[in-house]
Each structure stands twice: as structure tokens, then as C-alpha cells.
Amino acid sequence: MIAWLRLLVFATALLVAAHADAGEPVHLTSRDGTVLNAVLIRPAGEGPHPAVILLHGCGGRDARAGGLDPRHADWARRLAEAGFVVLLPESFTSRGQGPQCAVRERHILPWRERRADALGARDWLAAQPFVRADGIALMGWSHGGSTVLATADAPGFAGFVAFYPGCSRTLRAPSFAPAAPLLLLIGEAEDWTPPGPCRALGERAGPVVTYVGYPGAYHGFDAPGARVRLRTGLAFTVRGDGTAHVGTDPAARSDAIVRVPAWLAERTGR
Numbered sequence: 001m002i003a004w005l006r007l008l009v010f011a012t013a014l015l016v017a018a019h020a021d022a023g024e025p026v027h028l029t030s031r032d033g034t035v036l037n038a039v040l041i042r043p044a045g046e047g048p049h050p051a052v053i054l055l056h057g058c059g060g061r062d063a064r065a066g067g068l069d070p071r072h073a074d075w076a077r078r079l080a081e082a083g084f085v086v087l088l089p090e091s092f093t094s095r096g097q098g099p100q101c102a103v104r105e106r107h108i109l110p111w112r113e114r115r116a117d118a119l120g121a122r123d124w125l126a127a128q129p130f131v132r133a134d135g136i137a138l139m140g141w142s143h144g145g146s147t148v149l150a151t152a153d154a155p156g157f158a159g160f161v162a163f164y165p166g167c168s169r170t171l172r173a174p175s176f177a178p179a180a181p182l183l184l185l186i187g188e189a190e191d192w193t194p195p196g197p198c199r200a201l202g203e204r205a206g207p208v209v210t211y212v213g214y215p216g217a218y219h220g221f222d223a224p225g226a227r228v229r230l231r232t233g234l235a236f237t238v239r240g241d242g243t244a245h246v247g248t249d250p251a252a253r254s255d256a257i258v259r260v261p262a263w264l265a266e267r268t269g270r
Contacts (some may be wrong), residue, residue, distance in 0.1 A: 023039035023040055023068070024041070024042075025037065025038070026038050026087075028123075028124035030094075030116045030117045030119075031123070032116040032117075032120075034094060034117070036089045036117055036120065036121070037089075037093065038090065038124075039068065039076075039088045040085070040086070040088075041077075041085070041087075042080065043080045043082075043083045043084060045083075046130060047129075047131065047132070048129065048131055048132045049130060049131060049132060050083070050084055050085070050264075050270050051084055051085035051087060051125045051136045052084045052086055052139050053089070053122065053137070054075060054086060054144075055144030055145075055148065056072060056091070056092075056143070057142030058100040059099045059100075060093065060100075061088055061092075062090070062093075070225075071141070071220070071224065074224045076088060078257065079261060079264070084270070085125065085128075087124070087125055089117050089121050091113060092108060095107075100143065100235075102234060103235055104236075106235075110147040111169070114150070118138055118147055118148075118154075122138070126156070132269075134158065135268035135269055137158050137159040137160065138151060138157050139161035139162075139163075140161075140163065140165070141164065142164055142165065142166075142192075142219065145164060145166075146162075146165040146166045146167075148160050148165065148182075149162055149165050150170070152178035152179065152180075153176075156179075157179065157180050158267045159183070159264060160182040161182075161185070161263070162182065163185050163222060163256075164185070164187060164190060164192070164193050166197075167193070167194075171201045176205050177208075178209065180208075180267070181209075181210070182205070182209045182210070183212070183260070184211050185212045185222075185259075186212075186213055186214070187213070187214050187219065188213045188216065190217075190219055191218070191219075191237060192218075192234065192245075195213055198211065199211055210263075212255075214249060214251070217249035218245040219246045220247055220248070221247070221252040221256075222248070222252065222256045222257070223246075223253075226247045226248045228245055228246070228247030228249075230243055231243065231245070231246050
């Protein structure tokens with residue numbers, strides 16, 4: 001009987017831990033009026049805590065089998081353990097859309113809908129008693145990284161982090177003046193979102209942008225345990241043939257895992 005009770009307690013603990021890792025589902029309103037589904041993960045302690053909004057790429061926030069995509073889950077856990085409130089809004093499924101990586105005529109754009117989503121997420125976090133309104137940062141990958149660039153001129157953020165964004169459109173703009181420091185990380189072997197425009201953007205913007213290029217790394221270099229492979233059928237790639245390499249680069253991932261939380265802590269006063 002005692003052994004059975006111990007097993008029940010252990011199983012219950014596992015379920016509670018799994019639920020905590022999955023986060024809490026919440027809803028918030030984008031600046032364009034769309035109601036977004038989001039996942040909230042809170043650190044230990046009542047706070048108030050600094051916070052990070054995580055913006056998914058063109059593949060969406062979640063894994064096909066359900067739950068957060070492994071990269072998003074990994075970063076959310078690490079940032080929550082570092083003392084940040086983490087919020088992950090979903091821009092595509094909230095509007096009845098699926099993954100956008102193969103879609104050329106996109107109706108959800110970084111500088112339009114997704115910028116509105118980022119601002120709405122910030123509004124929601126700033127109203128929460130467990131969040132420090134002056135310590136909210138914005139971080140995104142690929143399509144979400146491009147959204148970070150498109151939102152970087154907005155006041156109210158303590159810092160911005162963009163992983164392998166598309167920088168060409170921002171580089172063509174007359175000016176680029178982030179309202180807070182921006183950390184830009186990209187693989188120098190990128191053949192999906194080219195590093196050249198991002199490097200040039202950082203040089204033009206000056207010290208407000210910290211550019212980090214990882215030699216030999218491809219798109220998705222920070223994913224946990226993803227083998228390097230060639231993806232096909234993509235809408236926009238460097239070669240224009242719909243193919244690009246994706247996968248983990250252990251050295252780049254290790255550096256980012258250390259660099260990003262430390263950089264965010266410095267910017268948010270963690």
C-alpha cells in the first residue's frame with residue numbers, strides 16, 4: 001500500500017512538472033484587434049519579474065504532435081529558470097492560418113500583423129502585477145526575428161533579440177534606429193535568410209546593434225539536437241530554388257545559450 005502511494009505521488013509530481021513545462025494558456029488582444037492564443041510561463045517567486053516575448057518563425061509556435069516546438073520549449077524553460085516571465089503568442093493559428101514557410105502570398109506579415117501582435121503582447125504583460133513593465137524584451141526567430149526588426153523602433157521595450165531574421169527589407173528603409181539595444185544572431189553559412197544584409201544593417205545602425213555571426217552555422221542553429229538537413233519547398237531562400245539548410249550547430253548553440261540570457265539580464269536589470 002505504501003509503495004502504491006509513493007508511486008501515485010511520484011506520478012502526480014511528473015504530471016505537475018509536465019503541466020508547468022507546458023505553460024499556462026492565456027488570451028490577449030493584438031493591436032489590430034485579433035484575439036491571440038498565447039502560452040505563459042512564470043518563473044519561481046511572486047515578482048514582479050522582467051519578461052520576454054518569444055515570437056515564432058514561419059513554421060508556427062507548436063510542434064505537430066502538440067505542445068511547444070522543441071526550440072521554443074527549450075528557450076522558454078531556460079529563460080524562466082533565469083527569472084524571466086515568458087510569453088509566447090501564436091500569430092498564425094489565432095488567425096486560422098497554418099505554417100507559412102512555403103507560402104509566397106502571405107497575409108500575415110512581420111511589419112503589419114505581427115508587429116501589432118508584439119505590441120499587444122507587450123500591452124498585456126505590462127498590465128500584469130507579476131511583470132515589471134520597464135523590463136519587457138522582445139525576441140524572435142526567422143519570421144519572428146523579422147518582426148523584432150519591424151518593431152524595434154517602438155518604445156516600451158528594454159531590448160530586442162533577433163535570431164536569423166530577414167534583414168533585406170529593413171536595410172532598404174531610409175533609416176533604422178532601434179528604440180533599445182538589439183542583439184542580432186545569425187549563421188554565416190545561412191542560405192535561407194542571408195547574413196550579408198543583417199551585417200550591413202548592424203554596421204549602419206552603430207553600437208545600438210550587436211551583430212553576432214557564427215561561422216559555418218545554418219538556419220535554426222540554436223535548436224536542441226536537430227540534425228543538419230536540406231529543406232525543400234520553401235517560399236523564399238537565398239538561391240531562389242526553395243531549398244535551404246537547417247539544423248543545430250553545437251558551438252553556436254552553446255554560445256547563444258550563454259550569451260542571450262546574460263544580455264537580456266543586463267538590459268532588463270535582472
